[in-house]
Amino acid sequence: METSPSLMAAKALLYTFGVILAAGTLGGVIAKRLKVPDVAVFLLVGIVLGPELLDLIDIRADSAINQIILIFGSCYILFDGGASLRLRVLREVWVTIAIIATVGVLITAAITATAAYLIMGLPLIVAALLGAATASTDPATLVPIFKQIPIKERIAQTVMSESAFNDATGAILTFTVLALALGQGEFSLHGSLVELVKQASLGILIGGIVGFAAALLLAHERYAFLGEFGPVVTLMAVSGAYLAADNYHASGFMAVFTFGIIIGNKESFGFRMAESEALKMEHFVAEMALIMRLMIFVLLGSQVDFALMQKYWAHGVILVLIFMFVARPLTVFVCTLPDRRARWSFKERLFMCWTRETGVIPAALAGLLVGMRAPGAEIIASVTFIAILMTILIQATTTPWLAAKLGVLVEDWQD
Structure with missing residues (x-):
């Protein structure tokens, strides 16, 4: 009896998902034992399972199933992050969030582009594209880290909010530069600001x-x-908020994050859920967020193209080091300076300098540039993946240690 191609494809996909979940679960156990954020271990698991090594997972970055997992998974993780925020804290630090999610992206992009132009010898427009594509932080990476490590509220919520709000800035900046690169438009500061707002x-x-x-x-x-x-409502609403915003050319991630803030602070708006139902929903959201980040980062690791990275690894590593140790610190200190109300301490600022993981959003932008055959897209994709590997494996894994050293953990937490 012949098996239809569609049934064979379905079985192969089911097998792949089984491998991802099984290996990812083992990775989660290892991460817990090592006391490191699980996204770093998930990324390594994906590299091992991918075509470059064991070849047990081979889902193309441009495939529909991969895009569904990335979009929905990032949205659900972002919803979970928004639901954990408290309005009383956001009122204290909203100035910092607004500045770092807009001006901060421009500062990071400018420094990265300048370094790429001087160190890699890239054409200015390609260097600008690289800077724009890698300038935004990644909520799918940062939200789980700050959900697992008990950092003081205002620091954690500032960084998580930044990662949610700056995706619009990064996307607008990337496509503005791309239009210039393809000769399809002229730069307009006023037009870009209007589009961002x-x-x-x-x-x-x-x-x-x-x-x-x-x-x-x-x-x-x-x-x-x-x-x-x-x-069930969370699943429907996360999808609905993202798609509705996208339909009106708004930021889908911002819509999902705002939805999460409303649900997480529903008591402030006069809504009170039955305790048993609230507990059931809370457990479901936590488990679903875990599954989504497991799927996202295992897949992301499996798609790392080492052959492509090998071409530019030396310059790429130098560029990412500048990204981590020059661009991010300068961005944090410049953007927190005007916020007198928050009264950020030097140690708090120093810790925020280290919370600059690159992940799904920059990877998606780099993938779009490759698909559109933008100038220098291959180089941009290579450096983006180097940035993902370095920032997640170096910064994410050392975040608990640095938080303890700088005294930004909650006071009553015991390791």
């Missing part, structure tokens, strides 16, 4: 509407007829 505002508005509607149906005294379906 539009994307941010619409994203926050849509996320707020979806969040309020979900809170109403889950926790209102009279209208909470979906209270026992909290887990």
Whole structure:
């Protein structure tokens, strides 16, 4: 009896997912034993399972299934991060978040582009594209790290919020530079700022509407007829918020993050969920976020192209070191200086300098540039993956140690 090609493909995909989940679970256990953020171990697991070594996973970066996992997984992780934030803390540090998620991206991009131009000898427009594509931080990496390590609230929530809000800035900057590179437009500071405000505002508005509607149906005294379906509502609302924002050319990640903030602070808006249902939803969200980051980073590791990276590894490593030790510290200190209300200490600023992991968002932008055959796309993709490997494997794994040394862990936490 012949087996249809579609059934064979389905079985192969099921097998692949089984391998990812099994190996990722083992990686999670190892990460817990070693007391390091699990995203770093998941990335290494993916490299081992990928075509470059064991060849047990081979899902192309441009495949539909990969894009679904990246988009939905990042959205759900971001929703989980938003739900853990508290409005009282955000009110204290919103100035820093606003500056570092906008001006900070421009500073990082400018320094990275200058270094790429001088060190790698890239054409200025290609160097600018590289700087723009790698300038934004990554919520899929940072949110899990700060959910696992008990960092003081205002630091953790500032960094997580930055990672959520700066994706719009990074994307707009990347596609503005790309239009210049392809000769399809002229740079307009006013136009770029208007587009940024539009994307941010619409994203926050849509996320707020979806969040309020979900809170109403889950926790209102009279209208909470979906209270026992909290887990299902989160799945629908995360997808709905992202797609609605994307449909109106707004920031989908910002919409999802705002939705999470509304759900996480629903009591502040007069909504109170039954304790048993709230606990059930909380456990579901935590487990789903774990599965999503496992899938994302194992897949990301399996797609590392060492042949491509080998061409540019020497210059790429130097560039990423500048990225980590020059661009990020300068960005943090410049962007936190105007926020007198927050009163950031030197140690807090120093810790934020080390929270600059590169991950899914820059990888997605680099992939789009390759797909569009942008100038220097191969070099950009190579350096982006070098940045992902170095920042996650070096910075993520040393974050707990540095947090303890700088005294930014919660006071009552015991290792």
